Every structure is written in C-alpha cells, then in structure tokens.
Amino acid sequence: MNKDFSEFKNFIKGKNTAVVGIGVSNIPLIKFLIKLGAKVTAFDKKNKEELGNTSIELESEGAKLVLGEDYLSYLDGFEVVFKTPSMRIDSPALLKCKEQGAYITSEMEEFIRYCPGKIFAITGSDGKTTTTTLVYEILKTEGYNTWVGGNIGTPLFTKIEEIKNTDKVVLELSSFQLMTIQLPIEVSAVTNLSPNHLDMHKSMNEYIEAKENIFKFQRENDLLVLNIENDITYNMKDKANSRINFFSSKTEVPQGAYFKENKLYLRDKEVCKKEELVLMGMHNVENLLTAFLVTNEDASIESMKKVATTFSGVQHRSEFIREIDGVKYYNDSIATSPTRAVASLKAFDRKVILIAGGYDKHIPFEYLAEEGHEKIKKLILLGVTKEKIKDVFDKVIKEKTLDLPIYIVQTLEEAAYKAKEIAEEGDIVTLSPACASFDMFANFEIRGNKFKDIVKAM
Numbered sequence: 488m489n490k491d492f493s494e495f496k497n498f499i500k501g502k503n504t505a506v507v508g509i510g511v512s513n514i515p516l517i518k519f520l521i522k523l524g525a526k527v528t529a530f531d532k533k534n535k536e537e538l539g540n541t542s543i544e545l546e547s548e549g550a551k552l553v554l555g556e557d558y559l560s561y562l563d564g565f566e567v568v569f570k571t572p573s574m575r576i577d578s579p580a581l582l583k584c585k586e587q588g589a590y591i592t593s594e595m596e597e598f599i600r601y602c603p604g605k606i607f608a609i610t611g612s613d614g615k616t617t618t619t620t621l622v623y624e625i626l627k628t629e630g631y632n633t634w635v636g637g638n639i640g641t642p643l644f645t646k647i648e649e650i651k652n653t654d655k656v657v658l659e660l661s662s663f664q665l666m667t668i669q670l671p672i673e674v675s676a677v678t679n680l681s682p683n684h685l686d687m688h689k690s691m692n693e694y695i696e697a698k699e700n701i702f703k704f705q706r707e708n709d710l711l712v713l714n715i716e717n718d719i720t721y722n723m724k725d726k727a728n729s730r731i732n733f734f735s736s737k738t739e740v741p742q743g744a745y746f747k748e749n750k751l752y753l754r755d756k757e758v759c760k761k762e763e764l765v766l767m768g769m770h771n772v773e774n775l776l777t778a779f780l781v782t783n784e785d786a787s788i789e790s791m792k793k794v795a796t797t798f799s800g801v802q803h804r805s806e807f808i809r810e811i812d813g814v815k816y817y818n819d820s821i822a823t824s825p826t827r828a829v830a831s832l833k834a835f836d837r838k839v840i841l842i843a844g845g846y847d848k849h850i851p852f853e854y855l856a857e858e859g860h861e862k863i864k865k866l867i868l869l870g871v872t873k874e875k876i877k878d879v880f881d882k883v884i885k886e887k888t889l890d891l892p893i894y895i896v897q898t899l900e901e902a903a904y905k906a907k908e909i910a911e912e913g914d915i916v917t918l919s920p921a922c923a924s925f926d927m928f929a930n931f932e933i934r935g936n937k938f939k940d941i942v943k944a945m
Contacts (some may be wrong), residue, residue, distance in 0.1 A: 492647055501567050503526050507531075507574055508570075508574070510540060527549070553613070563583070563584075569593070572661060600670055606638070607676075608701055610660045614777075625782045626785060629786040631655045632659065635658075643656065671706050676713075676777050678720075680715050681854075706729065709729050710729050711723075751795065754777045765796065765798060765799045772836070809943060812910075815914075823922060825855035828859065837915065844921075864891075866880060867896060
C-alpha cells in the first residue's frame with residue numbers, strides 16, 4: 488500500500504472539496520485541507536449562532552460555510568467529499584455526489600491510507616476504548632513514539648506529516664468509521680460483539696459487516712485478534728485472510744492469551760495475577776488479554792505487566808467519584824449498551840443502586856434485566872427509555888419474585904439525589920445507563936461530567 492503522503496497533497500490541491508459536519512474532529516480537518524490548498528466548503532445542520540466562534544474562525548481561515556436544516560440540499564458539484572462518520576454512505580445527498588463523479592472519503596480513511604507508522608486498530612461493542620488505551624500505554628512503556636486516535640484522542644490525519652515510519656499508531660474504530668474503510672490494517676482486534684447502534688444500522692447483520700472491515704482487507708502476514716468466548720467474533724475466523732490469535736477468559740489457549748486460576752497468561756507465560764490489577768471486573772481481564780496479544784510482537788511481558796498492574800482506567804468507565812456518608816459513587820457513563828452495563832455491574836463485589844436509561848438505540852433490554860438483576864439492589868430510571876427498561880424489569884421481578892424497587896425520575900440531578908435518599912452506609916451508586924446520552928446530552932462524556940459535578944456538589 489502506497490504510504491507517500493505527497494500523493495494526497497498533489498491530489499487535493501485546488502480541488503473543490505466539501506466537508507460534511509463541523510464537529511470536533513472535522514474542525515482541524517477543514518483547516519488542514521485549506522492549508523494543503525483545497526477549496527473547502529463546510530456543511531452543518533447547526534446555524535451560525537449555534538456554532539458560535541467556530542463559524543467566524545473557519546471563515547477567517549478561508550472556508551465557505553453552508554448551514555441550517557436543509558444544508559445537504561446544497562451538497563452539489565464537488566470533486567471531493569469528506570463525510571462525517573455517522574453519515575450513511577447510501578444517503579441521497581452522497582449518492583448524488585457519487586453519480587456526479589465525486590471522490591467520497593473520510594478523515595479516518597485517508598489517515599489509514601497514508602499513515603507511515605504501524606497501525607493497531609481496535610473495534611467491538613464494549614471495551615474498545617479501554618483496550619485501545621491499554622495498547623497505547625503498553626507500546627509507550629516499551630519506548631515507542633506512540634499516537635492514539637480514531638474515536639478517541641486527537642484527529643490524527645492533521646498530524647500525519649509528524650508521524651514517522653518507526654512510530655506506533657493505535658486507533659479505536661467505530662462501526663460508522665469502518666463502514667467505508669477497505670484498506671489493510673497491520674494489527675486488528677475485535678473485542679466482542681452484541682446488538683448496538685441499531686438506530687443507525689439497518690440490521691444487526693449490517694453492524695457486524697461494518698465491524699468486519701477492520702480485518703477483511705488484511706494481508707497474509709497481518710494479525711487479527713479475536714475473542715473465543717463471543718460467538719459472533721469467534722466465527723469471524725472463517726472470513727479472515729491473515730494470521731489469527733485468540734484470547735479467552737474461560738478457555739486455555741496455549742498460542743493465545745487466557746485467564747486461568749486467577750492469572751493472566753500470554754502464550755503460556757504468566758503476565759500477572761488478577762489480584763495485582765487495578766482495573767475491576769472480568770471484562771477488564773478480557774481487555775488486558777486483547778491488549779497483550781495486540782502488542783505481543785512489539786512489546787515485552789515486562790511492559791505489559793507494568794501497565795496491567797498500574798493502569799487505573801479511563802474517565803467515565805467505572806470511575807470512582809467520591810464517598811458520601813459511607814456510600815461510594817461511580818461514573819460509568821461510557822456504558823451505552825446493556826452488555827457494557829452488565830459487565831460493569833459484575834465488576835462490583837456487591838449489589839448496587841443503578842441509575843440507567845437514556846437515548847433509544849433500539850437495542851433490547853432483556854439482557855440487562857435477566858443478567859443484571861442479581862447485581863442490582865435498587866433501580867433508578869430516566870430518559871426516553873425509562874418505561875422500556877421498566878417493562879423488562881417488571882417481567883423479571885414478577886417471574887423471579889424479586890424485591891427490586893424501581894424509581895422513575897426526569898433528570899440526572901433528580902436521579903443522583905434519589906440515589907442519595909435511598910442509599911444506606913456501605914452502598915454503591917453507579918451511573919451505568921445502558922443507553923446513549925443523546926436524549927439529554929451531546930455525548931456520554933458531558934453526561935458523565937454532569938453526574939460528577941452533581942455528586943461533588945452534594
């Protein structure tokens with residue numbers, strides 16, 4: 488694969504280029520494309536008032552802006568179109584551009600195409616941010632100049648000229664980013680898969696197919712890391728062209744990474760004991776096993792052990808906030824799916840007071856009720872999905888004759904104070920919503936930070 492970025496610079500210079508979406512990742516992209524000599528028009532549903540200083544800043548840099556509700560109707564006559572990750576490639580506006588002969592791409596696609604460093608890419612339904620960060624920390628500890636991006640960190644395409652071929656690059660890739668990527672990636676991992684983002688994908692099948700793009704275009708010597716314990720990911724082995732390494736938290740995998748008798752192993756060598764880990768829960772054991780295999784050919788067991796025994800987690804992932812009157816409060820706002828929320832619940836050593844609910848991604852909540860009820864002492868529900876979640880819990884409570892009180896609230900602040908009111912000394916309160924945040928907050932980080940602010944102000 489050609490990694491010469493001068494090819495892109497020559498291609499983009501003077502091109503009539505559209506960038507759809509003026510979000511956090513696209514603002515640096517717009518400025519970078521202008522710097523490379525492209526004629527850039529940026530499109531967004533927001534108006535000038537909503538964009539605030541961003542619109543003034545971009546116009547002063549030389550970008551034209553097309554804003555407002557009907558912004559996509561003006562997406563016409565461009566030679567190059569950079570789409571925002573969540574925009575479907577089959578949207579009428581993009582199909583029209585394609586018919587006109589436009590080159591349709593994305594920031595991440597061009598980054599993977601031209602990145603000179605070795606790429607390690609992680610995807611999955613749950614655990615990908617923690618695993619991505621663990622891989623980054625292990626490679627950094629080993630002494631490499633390491634970059635992290637994709638769904639987290641900074642937009643890396645704008646930094647591409649600073650990256651050397653000896654550098655390591657770790658990417659967290661979402662199903663939306665992967666839908667259009669048809670490029671080989673040196674090292675790929677799929678942590679696990681369960682229903683997610685079914686509000687955006689036409690079906691579970693489409694969601695899985697998008698995730699498979701992380702390895703479908705790999706070459707014979709590239710590496711794919713898969714989870715044996717997840718049926719969907721295990722079956723991906725039949726579609727891979729590259730070498731495959733498996734990890735398991737339940738089965739001994741001599742040539743892979745596994746957990747046995749409270750120890751974490753890589754290729755039959757002990758890396759560390761579970762009791763030495765700072766991260767809680769078996770889901771984090773699996774995240775570590777993934778990271779060991781992903782970095783196995785580039786890092787030592789010493790570097791892996793150092794990170795495994797010191798890494799305390801990423802913000803918004805079972806993040807301890809504070810203790811009030813003997814009650815511990817945790818922010819797990821990243822738990823935007825039922826499987827992720829259940830994994831977090833199982834990491835605690837006792838039943839918790841759970842705050843859940845939010846935006847409806849059209850994911851069934853039966854798993855949350857059936858697998859999670861044993862770890863829930865009391866349940867506080869809010870958001871668009873509150874009644875939907877209550878219905879499935881009501882069924883499980885009736886079937887199993889459980890004593891599990893459910894409280895319905897309207898705001899996150901009301902949820903936090905309801906938790907304080909019903910909690911007793913020794914209790915744990917966790918915000919593990921099992922839903923996205925978009926009904927109330929722009930993203931899970933803002934939701935998590937709001938919850939932390941409320942708890943800190945109590």
